[in-house]
Amino acid sequence: MGEGRSKRLFIWQNGQIVPLEKATVNVLTPAVLFGANVFEGLAAYWNSKEEELYCFRFADHFKRLFESLKIMRMAVPYTIEDFFSFTSEAIKANKFREDIHLLQVVYVDDIAGLFRQKKFGMYIAAQPHMHLFDTTKGIHCCTSTWTRISDGSSPPRVKSGPNYQNSRLASLEADAKGFDWAVILTNRGKVSEAPGACLFMVRKGQVVTPPVTSDILESVTRATLIELFSKERRMPVAEREIDRTELYVAEEVFLCGSGAEVTPVVSLDRINIGDGKIGPATKRIQKLYFDVVRGNHKGYSEWRVPVYKS
Ligand SMILES: Cc1ncc(COP(=O)(O)O)c(C=O)c1O
Structure with missing residues (x-):
């Protein structure tokens, strides 16, 4: 746990900052039934000397998100700048001062039909970086x-x-x-x-x-x-x-x-x-x-x- 951060995790969902347990998705959506989503995952690193958190290659991750959306015939009305502003809100709500991992998920939120996709939802989660492996070891x-x-x-x-x-x-x-x-x-x-x-x-x-x-x-x-x-x-x-x-x-x-x-x-x-x-x-x-x-x-x-x- 980084210094100065509350234990409770806050998530950005559809324009609102909500506690993790309040960020929910309808169980009948294609998102839940078929995993109908596309997402991005990137890291942000804490520089203690500069007291700053740096998102690594944010724009390049979002170019890839837009490619994923295009291939899957999905669309959201947001620009890369919007994504950065929403992501900053999610990070600042948790006051992170440590390495973190960010997830931006666009999901099909349309219960009208299992294969329909007219309505999309989005959530952004910032969590402590999992550092998948101890990279000093093979x-x-x-x-x-x-x-x-x-x-x-x-x-x-x-x-x-x-x-x-x-x-x-x-x-x-x-x-x-x-x-x-x-x-x-x-x-x-x-x-x-x-x-x-x-x-x-x-x-x-x-x-x-x-x-x-x-x-x-x-x-x-x-x-x-x-x-x-x-x-x-x-x-x-x-x-x-x-x-x-x-x-x-x-x-x-x-x-x-x-x-x-x-x-x-x-x-x-x-x-x-x-x-x-x-x-x-x-x-x-x-x-x-x-x-x-x-x-x-x-x-x-x-x-x-x-x-x-x-
Ligand atoms: C299947 C797969 N390949 C490669 C990568 C590495 O991609 P990136 O460097 O953009 O994180 C990931 C990362 O999530 C992945 O899930």
């Missing part, structure tokens, strides 16, 4: 026996609740088998991503990540790392298909996302990646990433949107 992954959803059935570039059933199957299987997390393959047998994070490998000195056509969510963190590798490390990232066995013989593998941050993978299917320790490229990009998101790096200020001084 995680052990398995290759999932589940196949990644694909563009022709449930498009992975849409960030929607139902797409996470595929991620849940893979995560629950990994957990049942004693692994930390999973790597999921496309229906063509190529590496796609982890249940809630994109994947990079370093192979023969080259940084590689699957392309956006490998059934991945078009991750903002992935785009960030591609830019940081190229600008700060002079290591252009190759976006190409990756075979499963390439990961076994890679020097380094790591995952990335707003929740996963930069998480090293030290083994896959009980085969060590490299020497089974966190590799040098992973360590350096991880440090760079944390410095940039928290505002300890002087560059990239356009990616950090201050909440309290805005």
